[in-house]
Amino acid sequence: MVIIFCDISGVLNTVSVDSFQQESAIDRSLVSNLNKLILQHGAKLVLTTPWEEQSDFFSLAKILYQEGLIPYSVMSALPKGMDKQSGIMTWLQVHESHVQNFIILDSGLEEIKKTPLNKKFIQTKTDAGLTQNALDKANKKLAT
Secondary structure: OOOEEOOOOOOOEEEEOOOOOOOOOOHHHHHHHHHHHHHOOOEEEEOHHHHHHHOOOHHHHHHHHOOOOOOEEEEEEOOOOOOOOHHHHHHHHHOOOOOOEEEEEEEHHHHHHHHHHHHHEEEOOOOEEOOOHHHHHHHHHHHH
């Protein structure tokens, strides 16, 4: 299975929002770009956003689906109480027998650049989100 670890802030939106409940929290055109990756690679999403702390996983997934995300593409979220990097590494260890390939989409995570996860990391720009350039990088990483 192909996994996309995906944050929301700076990936699926380009505005400064603290909550998925704010108006314009999700940019449908950026969701459309994510859908292209999901379809092309048969990928599933693992949410890495702290937004989930404000709601339950299913409510957040429902909002993403309402904004155009391909239904049933969200598989899970990171374990609670961990920073993103540790959460991603733990998630991969638990599911390693099922994961064929993965990428990490995030606008932050500077610390990941110093780890082996960096080779699977695509850093988006907070003011642009998941652009065509980021899609191209993601496709290249998922092709290897």
